[in-house]
Amino acid sequence: MKKNIIDVRNLSKSFDISSKEPGLKGTIKHFFRRQTKKLKVIKNISFEIKEGEIVGFLGANGAGKTTILKMLCGLIYPSEGSVFVSGNIPYRRKEDFLKNITLIMGQKQQLIWDLPPIESFLLNASIYDLDKLEAKRRIKKLSDMLEIDEELFIPVRKLSLGQRMKSELLAALIHEPNILFLDEPTLGLDINAQRNLRKFLQNYNKETNATICLTSHYMKDITSLCKRVICVDNGSISYDGNLDILLKRLSPVKEILIVCRSEDDAIQLENSGFSVKNKTKNEITIKVENNSIISSLKNILNNFEIEDLYINEPPVDEIIGKILIKKDYDI
Amino acid sequence: MISNLINRKIFTLLKVQYSNMLEYRVEIALWAISGIIPFFMLNIWTNNNLNQSINISNIMLSRYFLCAFFVRQFSVVWVVFSFEEDTLLGKVSPYLIQPLNPFFRYFAQHIAEQITRFPFAFIISIFFFISNPESIWIPNLGILFLSIISTFLSFLIQFLIQSIVACLCFWTEKASSIERLLFIPTLFLSGLLAPVASFPGYVKSWIYLTPFPYLIDFPANLLSGNPTNIGRGFSMQILWILLLFPVFRKIWSAGTRKYTAMGS
Numbered sequence: 001m002k003k004n005i006i007d008v009r010n011l012s013k014s015f016d017i018s019s020k021e022p023g024l025k026g027t028i029k030h031f032f033r034r035q036t037k038k039l040k041v042i043k044n045i046s047f048e049i050k051e052g053e054i055v056g057f058l059g060a061n062g063a064g065k066t067t068i069l070k071m072l073c074g075l076i077y078p079s080e081g082s083v084f085v086s087g088n089i090p091y092r093r094k095e096d097f098l099k100n101i102t103l104i105m106g107q108k109q110q111l112i113w114d115l116p117p118i119e120s121f122l123l124n125a126s127i128y129d130l131d132k133l134e135a136k137r138r139i140k141k142l143s144d145m146l147e148i149d150e151e152l153f154i155p156v157r158k159l160s161l162g163q164r165m166k167s168e169l170l171a172a173l174i175h176e177p178n179i180l181f182l183d184e185p186t187l188g189l190d191i192n193a194q195r196n197l198r199k200f201l202q203n204y205n206k207e208t209n210a211t212i213c214l215t216s217h218y219m220k221d222i223t224s225l226c227k228r229v230i231c232v233d234n235g236s237i238s239y240d241g242n243l244d245i246l247l248k249r250l251s252p253v254k255e256i257l258i259v260c261r262s263e264d265d266a267i268q269l270e271n272s273g274f275s276v277k278n279k280t281k282n283e284i285t286i287k288v289e290n291n292s293i294i295s296s297l298k299n300i301l302n303n304f305e306i307e308d309l310y311i312n313e314p315p316v317d318e319i320i321g322k323i324l325i326k327k328d329y330d331i
Numbered sequence: 332m333i334s335n336l337i338n339r340k341i342f343t344l345l346k347v348q349y350s351n352m353l354e355y356r357v358e359i360a361l362w363a364i365s366g367i368i369p370f371f372m373l374n375i376w377t378n379n380n381l382n383q384s385i386n387i388s389n390i391m392l393s394r395y396f397l398c399a400f401f402v403r404q405f406s407v408v409w410v411v412f413s414f415e416e417d418t419l420l421g422k423v424s425p426y427l428i429q430p431l432n433p434f435f436r437y438f439a440q441h442i443a444e445q446i447t448r449f450p451f452a453f454i455i456s457i458f459f460f461i462s463n464p465e466s467i468w469i470p471n472l473g474i475l476f477l478s479i480i481s482t483f484l485s486f487l488i489q490f491l492i493q494s495i496v497a498c499l500c501f502w503t504e505k506a507s508s509i510e511r512l513l514f515i516p517t518l519f520l521s522g523l524l525a526p527v528a529s530f531p532g533y534v535k536s537w538i539y540l541t542p543f544p545y546l547i548d549f550p551a552n553l554l555s556g557n558p559t560n561i562g563r564g565f566s567m568q569i570l571w572i573l574l575l576f577p578v579f580r581k582i583w584s585a586g587t588r589k590y591t592a593m594g595s
Contacts, residue, residue, distance in 0.1 A: 015591060073428055075592050091588075095430040103428055110425035112347065114354040119347050126343035127431045172425075 005179065005211050006049035006072060011081035013042040013067055041067050043235040044081070051178075052209040054201075056216065056226035056243070058320060064235040065215040069181045072213060073103045085179060099128055102177040106187030109168055111156045117167035118152045121174055128175035135174065142170045145200055162193035169200070180204075182214045186221055198224050219317045251319045253287045258300060259308040260284065269304050282307075344435060348443035356447060363451035366403050369396040370459065372524050385529045387557065393466040394555035395526055397459055398478075402550045403523060404452040405445050406486040410437045411510045414497035419504060424592050434494055434583075441490065470554055477561065478554035484568040485546045489517075491575035492542070498579070501586030516541070522548025526557070539563070542571040 017039045020030040042064050049055050057065040070076045071083055074090030074097065083090055088097035111120045118139070125135030143149060146166045151159055159167065165185070173180075182201075186194040198221060205212055216222055222229060222243070229246060231239040239246055260266040260282045270276055274286040274296070288296045293311070300306065352359065373396035376382055382392045414437060417423040426433035460467050470478070493510060500506035518524060520543035527538055527548040538544050545568045552559035 070424075070592050075424055075427055076590060077588050093428070098428055098430040101428065103425065105421075105424070108421055108424060112351055115347065115351055119350060123343055123347045124429075126340050127429050129340075129430075 002050040002052060004048040005051045005086050006047075006213070007082075007084040008048070008072075009046050009082045011042060011045050011068075011071065011083060012040060012079050013064075013071060013076070014038045014040045014079045040079075041235050042071070042078075045232075045235075045237050046081075047230060047237065047240055049211060049213065051211055052205065053228060054205055054212040054214065054226050056214050056222040056229045057232055058215075058222065058229050059232035063232040065232050066183050068232065069103070069183050069213060069215060073101055073181045074098075075103065099175055100177055101179045101181065102172040102175070103181045104168060104172045104183065104185050106165070106184035109156075109164065111164070111167055111171055113156050116153045116155055117159075117171065120156075120167075120171050121152075124171050124174050130175065138174050138176065139170065142173060145203060146170060147196065162189050165189055165193065165197065169197070173204070176208065178208070178210050180210055180212045182212060182216075184216055185214070186216060186218050194218060194220065201225060219320050222320070223316050247316065247319055248290060250322055251314045253289050253314075254293055255285055255287055255312040255314065256296070256300075257283065257285045257310040257312060258304075258306055261305040261307055265305050269300070272303075340431060341435070341439065344439035345443055348436075348439045349446055352440070352443045352447040359444060359447045360451045362407075363404060363448050363455065366400060366407065367455070368523060369399040369403065372396060376525070381529075385526065387526070387528070390466055391555065391557055392526075393463050394468060395551055395557055397456060397466065398551035398555040399523060399547050400459075401452060401456065401554070402482050402485060402547050404448050405482050406489055406546065406550075408441060408486065408489040408493045410434070410441065410490060411493045411497040411507050413437055413440070414494075415500045415505070415507050418500050418590075421592055427587065427590070432583075437494075438490065441486070445486075468556070470556065474553065474556070477565075478550055481545075481550040481553055481564060481568060484565070484572065485550055488542050488568060488571050488575065489546060491572065491579050495575065495579050495582055498582040498586040501589040516543055517546065520544060521546040522551060526552070528557075539567070542567075542575075545571065 015038070016036045018030075018034050018036045020026050020035075045068070057068060059065045067076070071078050072085055072090060074085075074093050077091045086097065086100055088094055088100075090097065090101075111117055112123075121139050122135060125132075125138070130138070139152070143152060146169060148163060148166050148170070151163045151167065156164060156167065165188075169185070180201075185201075186197055189197065201212065202225065204210060212225070214221065214225060226243055228241065229239070229243045230237055231246075255277060258266075258269065260269060263282050266279060266282045266284050269284055269286075270279055274288070277285040277287055279285070286296075297309075300309070373393055376392055376396075377389055382389060387395070414423070414433075417426075417433075423433055426436060492513065496506050496510045496513065498506075499509060503509075520527070520538050520541060522544060527535060527544045530538060545564060549559060549564040549568070551557075553561065553564065
């Protein structure tokens with residue numbers, strides 16, 4: 001049985017936020033008397049993550065996903081509760097812990113802007129105490145996996161966003177961390193670059209059994225990488241479990257598009273008690289609950305003259321989008 | 332073994348930062364040229380015969396201001412501005428979760444910049460000697476060595492002071508304003524505008540208790556061959572470093588607890 005590598009208990013985080021009324025009066029008032037209030041952005045959350053798991057954090061903007069990642073990697077201190085990551089308290093930032101993790105933020109870069117990425121890689125290698133030969137071996141291995149080669153020797157400022165992101169990944173993974181915290185790693189990348197990055201992360205997880213915590217607004221990242229998701233809503237966890245179960249729960253129906261032989265057949269089908277979504281001439285779309293899909297299909301095939309039929313899963317984006325519209329949907 | 336690893340980290344940092352600084356060589360040349368305040372001050376002093384009031388010859392005064400220029404070139408610090416920007420934009424976040432204090436990066440940037448500045452400062456001093464041939468002198472090796480050390484200690488004091496101020500941006504966001512406030516005593520009391528010897532006796536006794544005269548005045552006097560108390564100079568430099576370092580450690584530790592990783 002795999003052991004827990006991340007253990008979070010009753011974790012909360014509050015920030016002091018200053019507010020200012022609009023206009024000159026508000027500005028003067030703000031100058032003399034600042035009004036600050038404590039905003040609890042993470043509220044008493046608990047979860048565990050096992051070694052080698054890939055977990056996606058889902059939630060609307062400002063739900064608290066990134067704050068959770070920042071606390072897990074030790075970038076910020078929690079206000080209450082406890083966090084253990086591979087047996088360490090992250091915010092103490094012990095060297096052994098730091099050598100075991102990495103944080104990649106899609107909108108932030110650590111590469112030195114005016115130098116080729118190779119310089120940043122060698123610098124990181126020395127920061128993580130890798131000897132030259134080992135550093136070169138890892139750069140070669142990772143650059144092969146990421147399919148970058150000539151880009152290593154071109155100044156970062158001249159690279160495309162996709163090339164830069166790959167280089168960022170290489171810089172962040174040169175010390176072969178066991179735990180990866182990825183905050184929107186595919187932000188701004190084109191579809192091919194996103195796919196390549198996902199493939200790379202899958203391979204990295206398979207090869208090294210690394211644990212990956214991921215936030216992304218691209219649902220494809222979540223669906224192709226994560227079996228488990230943690231949904232964060234206004235600082236609390238609203239769902240923690242299998243992604244497929246969540247999808248089934250959020251979308252208990254499938255849509256069946258039936259092409260009938262004639263318009264009369266379509267009308268007959270429309271009046272036979274199915275929940276009809278829409279109808280055009282001889283085409284009709286019905287909604288069928290997941291648990292009665294087989295019996296419904298048998299009924300249709302036995303009793304109606306049809307030419308063709310398609311079963312459509314509702315788009316994952318649409319389903320997960322329901323999570324992001326806070327409180328509109330009961331998970 | 333440990334020292335080897337640290338040396339390798341610092342050496343690689345220096346190498347990388349030096350490559351980076353070479354990308355900005357024109358900018359650094361302009362910075363070097365912009366540091367010629369001491370030469371303007373020399374002009375004001377000699378044209379008004381102010382040197383007579385402190386019993387110093389024109390030649391020794393020229394050498395003092397040339398040395399002040401050199402010391403300033405190799406002890407100028409800007410860490411507060413870099414750190415403030417990196418903190419406010421969240422750029423410091425990736426460095427905070429690496430097993431190396433981010434201030435080592437800034438430290439290496441400064442050293443690399445000084446190395447890049449050297450040829451420009453050297454060329455400026457050649458021009459200075461061409462226009463003031465009577466000021467040419469060659470300091471003996473011992474004095475040169477001590478001057479380099481005192482310049483480095485001066486840089487360390489300024490780096491620590493600015494790092495402490497920089498850490499305040501964990502609380503106040505615009506820590507560089509505090510640094511601008513510190514610039515005033517640095518300008519007047521460090522010896523950049525006038526040798527500290529030119530101040531009245533009772534003022535001098537107070538100034539020598541602050542870190543400012545050990546930033547420019549002491550190393551410049553040492554290198555130029557003007558009379559200075561070497562023992563007191565080095566003792567005060569070391570004392571200030573020993574006082575400032577734990578303050579920096581404390582404020583850094585408290586500041587990182589306050590860090591909210593804004594902008595990331």
